[in-house]
Amino acid sequence: MKNAKPWILATDIDNTLTGDAQALRRLTCRLATEQARGTLFLILSTGRRLEQVLTGFLEEGIPEPNAIISQVGTELYLPPFSLESAPLPEWNTLLQERYSRNRAVSFLSDIEGLEMQPDKYNTPLKVSCYLDKTTYPEATASIIRDRILEAKQEDVYQVIWSSGRDLDIIPAAAGKGKAIRYLIQLLGLDPLSVVVAGDSGNDRSMFEEFKQGIVVANAQPELKKLHNEDPIPGIYFARQPFAAGVEEGLQNFGLLS
Ligand code: GLC
Ligand code: MG
Numbered sequence: 001m002k003n004a005k006p007w008i009l010a011t012d013i014d015n016t017l018t019g020d021a022q023a024l025r026r027l028t029c030r031l032a033t034e035q036a037r038g039t040l041f042l043i044l045s046t047g048r049r050l051e052q053v054l055t056g057f058l059e060e061g062i063p064e065p066n067a068i069i070s071q072v073g074t075e076l077y078l079p080p081f082s083l084e085s086a087p088l089p090e091w092n093t094l095l096q097e098r099y100s101r102n103r104a105v106s107f108l109s110d111i112e113g114l115e116m117q118p119d120k121y122n123t124p125l126k127v128s129c130y131l132d133k134t135t136y137p138e139a140t141a142s143i144i145r146d147r148i149l150e151a152k153q154e155d156v157y158q159v160i161w162s163s164g165r166d167l168d169i170i171p172a173a174a175g176k177g178k179a180i181r182y183l184i185q186l187l188g189l190d191p192l193s194v195v196v197a198g199d200s201g202n203d204r205s206m207f208e209e210f211k212q213g214i215v216v217a218n219a220q221p222e223l224k225k226l227h228n229e230d231p232i233p234g235i236y237f238a239r240q241p242f243a244a245g246v247e248e249g250l251q252n253f254g255l256l257s
Contacts, residue, residue: 007255008189010043010069010180010206011197011246013053016216018060019242027243028063030256035066041189045069045176047162047202049120051083067187072160072168072202073179074125091182095125098156099171107147107157107169111140117166125171132165141167162201163220176202177209195253197246199223207232214249217241 009031011017017024034040042065044053050070056062068077074095075087104127108114113134121128131137141161148157148169158175160168177196184191196206197214201222207213211234215223218241226232236252238245250256 005190005193006039006041008041008043008184008194009197009250009255010045010176010194010210012176012199012203012206013044013046013048013056013062015199015218015242016197016203016246017062017243018056019218020244021061023240023242023244023247024061027247028061030247031063034256041066041187043067043069043180043183045073045180045196045198045203045206047072047166047168050075050077050081050085050087054081054083067183069176069179069183071123071126072170072174073176073205074123074170074174076179076183091179092125094182095171095174097173099125101125101127103153104157104169107144107151111143114140125174127169129167130165131167137164144169160202160205161222163222166202168202175205177205177207180206181209195250195255197249207235212236212253214238214246214252216245216249218245 031040031042035042042063044065048070053068053070057064076091077085077087101124108129115130115133117128117130131140134140145159148154155172157169158172194210195212196210198206199216199218200220203223207226213235215235215237217238226235227237236249238248240248
């Protein structure tokens with residue numbers, strides 16, 4: 001990068017960038033210009049697997065980033081990106097220290113209607129299931145959180161609840177927010193120059209970790225709660241959905257004209 005101090009956009013992909021192909025094309029183009037000038041360091045921070053990000057460049061028009069955080073902040077990738085890329089080993093080792101996949105799975109026992117997500121979404125550092133077929137999905141998510149608290153394991157495991165359906169148990173040290181923080185430190189970037197953007201529960205940790213953020217208009221209730229329950233100053237609630245909302249937010253922060 002030519003500029004010593006780029007601003008940093010850390011954005012979710014699904015329903016934050018994607019959802020309106022035309023708006024995404026426009027935003028991707030504007031971000032690419034900033035990256036080429038060296039004024040922007042772009043991080044994609046997603047629940048997707050790496051290959052779902054890579055295919056998205058061509059198939060969905062997702063912008064090519066300077067770093068990828070995948071699997072809900074349990075894997076980090078630096079360029080060059082390819083299907084053979086291995087996640088950053090230091091981050092893996094750090095997360096593996098105390099996390100046991102078997103123990104994480106044990107917190108899900110005997111819950112009627114719970115369905116495990118396909119194997120490809122379950123990794124040594126991420127246990128993922130669907131709760132939408134349980135009678136009270138949100139209450140069930142709370143029960144799973146309580147089990148972790150009762151076992152005094154909240155320093156090791158955290159529950160991420162998204163979109164009224166997805167529940168992930170990942171290391172307490174992981175998550176999108178903490179992964180961005182780690183990456184920023186590793187690369188010597190300025191944490192005060194970070195703007196985050198998202199739409200659902202797995203984005204929440206980014207808003208808690210950084211001062212400036214954009215919530216798109218189509219956000220899920222669990223993220224809109226940030227507005228009503230315990231407002232975090234510095235969060236911009238866009239009037240527009242999807243990529244148009246991200247662009248609107250960046251204009252609000254004076255990062256795009
Ligand atoms: C993505 C992941 C899924 C996860 C969800 C919410 O859809 O593929 O495993 O549960 O994000 O974090
Ligand atoms: Mg999303």
